Amino acid sequence: MTTSSASPKKAPRKAATRKRSATGKRPAAKKAPAVKPAAVLIVGAGFAGLGMAIRLKQAGIEDIVILERANAVGGTWRDNQYPGAACDIPSNLYSYSFAPNPNWSRSFSGSEEILGYIHHLVAEFGLESHIRFEKNVEDLSFDEKKGIWTATTDKGEQFAGRAAVMAQGPLSNCSFPAITGIEDFTGHKIHSARWDHEYDFTGKKVAVIGTGASGIQIIPELVKQAGHVKVFQRTPGWVMPRPDFATPAWNKKLFEKLPASQQAMRNLLYWTHESMALAVIWKSPLTRIAERVARLHLRRQVKDRWLRRQLTPDFTIGCKRVLVSNDYYPALQKDNAKLITWPIARLSEKGIRTVEGIEHQVDCIVFATGFDVSHSGTPFPVKGRAGRVLGEEWQGGAQAYKSINVSGYPNLFMTFGPNSGPGHNSALVYMESQLDYAVKGIRKIIENDLKMLDVKEDVQRRHNRAIQKRLARTNWNSGCKSWYLTEDGFNATMYPGFATQYAAQMSEFEERDYEAV
Amino acid sequence: MASIDLDKMLTKIKSTQWALSDIDWDAPGAELITEEQWPKLKDFMADLMWIEHVGARAFAAMAKKAPTDTLRQIYTYFHAEEQRHANAEMALMKRWGMLEGDEIPEPNINLRLVIEWLDRYSDDMPVYVLGTVVPMLEIALDGALCTFLLETVKDPVCHQAFEKINDDESRHLGVGFSVMEMQGRGKTFIGATKMLAPLLDPRLMLGIASYVPLLNKMRDNIITMGLPEERLYAAMAKFEKIGGRTEDGRRNPWFQVIRQHAKLVVNRRNRAYHVPVDGMVKLTGLIPRRALPAVPSWVKELTYQPTA
Structure with a gap:
């Protein structure tokens, strides 16, 4: 493969010849x-x-x-x-x-x-x-x-x-989750990250498995189209209201004519989100306030006490991804929708069997089960x-x-x-x-x-020791199960700090931390 | 019964699931219910179904307060399994023509009060309160009521369903007694006294006030239906024996409280207990139904239909 001409100050190194495939298969x-x-x-x-x-x-x-x-x-x-x-x-x-x-x-x-x-x-x-x-x-x-x-x-x-x-x-x-009997189901299966745009949901009985970030966005739309939607939830998440609105024309014009105004808006949003770190990353009085806001949102949108209980999380806000939606809770309460919190026992030929002994028969299962x-x-x-x-x-x-x-x-x-x-x-x-x-x-x-710019092993080790020490004090490591953690509870995913701290960490390229050859 | 490995138990629970559709509810045998049996059986099944259902709700509350994730998952499964039992019992009632249309049998006033209490306050109770009451109710169910039912009913479908139900219940009891022992482990006098502190909680007092007359009413109902009284004594003796077989179990103050109370309930001769409690049954019977709030929506989850 040849690449276009480059503009580095020194000429590119000689081409490398690969003697064998790394997989050794081809x-x-x-x-x-x-x-x-x-x-x-x-x-x-x-x-x-x-x-x-x-x-x-x-x-x-x-x-x-x-x-x-x-x-x-x-x-x-x-x-x-x-x-x-x-x-x-x-x-x-x-x-x-x-x-x-x-x-x-x-x-x-x-x-x-x-x-x-x-x-x-x-x-x-x-x-x-x-x-x-x-x-x-x-x-x-x-x-x-x-x-x-x-x-x-x-x-x-x-x-x-x-x-x-x-x-x-x-x-x-992404892949379909390893639920017992998944191969027995003869209806249609769709993964949220590989949507089947050809499938017509009109009048269909649909099951959605998963109520994470994708699930709560899909469900309101499916409830509008499908005949009946059953939502299978394992763990409810914290759902915050979403201040969503159409951008007025004058606003677009302002941003276009005066880019500094858009930058100011970005800065405002940035610092607003930064302040949320105090609520969602660490347990603080703000954490309680954030949970209170989410509970009020739930109480305002869901009148039935049992449904509210089913939708109330048991973990500290922030431990799993915080969700935002204005239409998820109302969608669940439509006549053609039902939330099911019984554990799934298995999938069968015609649908989903839950542990309370009932087979929920559906035409299609949507797996909003996240990513691998x-x-x-x-x-x-x-x-x-x-x-x-x-x-x-x-x-x-x-x-x-x-x-x-x-x-x-x-x-x-x-x-x-x-x-x-x-x-x-x-x-x-x-x-x-x-x-x-x-x-x-x-x-x-x-x-x-x-030829080589390689970070020193001891520098990397010290960095990780500090990161893990800081992570131990965060809500992510406070006991809930999430995709942020390995099976053993090791957090290899999240950065334990403000975005500003992260930016400061990344602002300097410290040559002494690297071995240069 | 040695203390069980809860992780292995969870795996076993997950791998031994059954559904209502595993049973042919239209298979022959329904005609074996005699005309004489039918009305008593109808009331008995309704009570049984409701005990399972309120037991299910108690497990839901225990899941919220479970001390470990494994136990939380186990209780979540038990919540659903008790619901499955209630559903299966409703399916039997449907099979025997005991349901009017698609209606759920009407709960009596004492059940309504317990349902109301569970709905409002059970989630706030420490796990060891319900964690001791539930095994006692289950042992009564398993050791007395279900055995009695299977002895008197010849319908093979009933036997098939209760074989599955009893398998589940034996796991519920195994976990229940293990947890009771866990809660009593290493308890000092002060620790044990602290565990009894919720008795002063007005919410628990309300719970006791609704639970005590219910038990009396149920006890009398099932005796009227022909359940030999000795069966209840035997079941309570079993609860005492298994719950108190280890030092840890005996050290759990709630085991001692529930054990003593169960003895009082089954012994009709103890007038000091039964006269006032029967009075409470009569008094609660005067509560007009319209004075009670609507049944919580979790009650409406009951169904006799294997598919939905």
Whole structure:
């Protein structure tokens, strides 16, 4: 593969030749031709991968190749196109500060509009030529002698880069959950992250399994269309009201004519969300206030005491993801909807059998059961120095330095790596800090013609010890089960602090923390 | 009965689930119910079904206060399983033509009061209060009522259903007694006294005031239906024996309270207890139904239909 000309100050290193496939399975890989390395290889063309490319280009690094497994950009917003899909962070904050959009139609935009914004980024920053579609990476290996990362796709193609960025996203894979009898069900099955737009719900009896962030967005829409909707809930979440409204035309005009006004709005939203950290990350008097607000929201929308009890969480707010919705509770109380909290015993040919002995027969089951989150592995084998395999090293829980680099895997940067997750603020705010940090690292590699820039092991260890110590005092580690934690309760997902703290952590690229070769 | 491994128990519970549709409710045998039996059986089944149903609600309350996640999950399952028993018993009533249309049998006034109390206050009770009352009720159910039913009813479908119900109940009892022992473990005099402190809680007092007449009324109902009194004595003796077989169990003050109370309930000769409690039954009988609030919506979850 050849990349476009780059503008790093020093010439790219010589091409690396992969002698064998890392998986060792594909004959094509054994005979792979020489691959000219790009300056930067990015895996994934979602918000993270595209944002990375934009920031690199803005820093003067043009020799970028983005590998995308699908045939379109957008990542999670391309995949999550279920009815009602929307962001639960205001759009003026859930967008890049370096690419403001004055025309958001609502305070909380739908997935289609967000996907439109992502397409706009591609056009605006000329990213199309960098993207290689339908390149599903199955292996990423580092050649220590040459200082080159090589990605091998499922078709045996190889792409190389002096630096690599894993921007495949933490919530990009999904599968049907392992419920007993799932293979026996003969009706239609849909996963929320792989919506079947062809299926007509009109008049159908539908079951929705899961009442997390996706579930509570899908349910109100399905209740409008389907004949009957049964909602199977395992654990209720805290639901906060959603201050959603259409953006008035004058507001759009103001943002367009006076970009500083939009920045001021962004700042206001940022600091409002920052203050929420005090309620959702740590247990404080604000935590009680946040719970009170959620309880009032529930009480206002649900009059029946038993239904309220079924919908009241047993855990501290913030321990699991906080949900926002104005129409979820009303939807559950429509005549054609019913909340079921009995545990699921199994799936049967015609529906779902719950432990109270009843078989709930349905035409279609919607699985809003979330994503396959790997806390202790990698989405594809990642091989670093001296044959180290990242997935094996992470078996006890993923760890990185500042969430972005891992010792033993030089020149590799991760977006949304271990302990970078926000619980209270926009993911893109965190992402921007990561992108700018990666740019600094990549510039050092290119400008100093480094073969390897590898974070020191002891530095990484110290960093993680401090992170885990801080995490122990957070609501996430307060006892509830969530996708943030491994089975053993290890938190490899969240960052225990304010977004401002995270940004401060990422603001300096400390050379002394790295071994440069 | 040795203390059980609750994690293994949870796995077993999950792997031994059954549904109403596993039973052919239209299979022959319903005609074996005699005309003489029918009216008594109708009242008996209604009482049985309601005991299961309020037991289910008690497990729901216990799940909220369970000290470990495993126990919380177990109680969540038991809540649903007790509901399944009530559903299955309703399905038997339907099979025997004891339901008027699709109506749930009307709960008596004392049941209504207990339902109301469970709905309002049970979630606030410490787990060891209901955690001791429920095994006592279950042992009465398992050891006396169900055995009596199976001896008098020849319908094979009834036997099939109760075989499954009894399997569930034996697990409920196993967990119940283990938890009672856990709650008594290492309890000092002060610790045990603290456990009795909720007796001074007005909410629990209200609970006792609604529970005590219900038990008297139920006891008399089932004796009228032909249940030999000795069966109740035997069931209570079993509760005393299993609950008090270890030092830990005996140290649980609630075991001692419930044990003494159960003895009072089954012994009709104790006039000091029964005269005032019977008075309460009469008094509660005067409460007009319209004075009671509407039944909570969890009661409406009952169904005899295997599919929905």
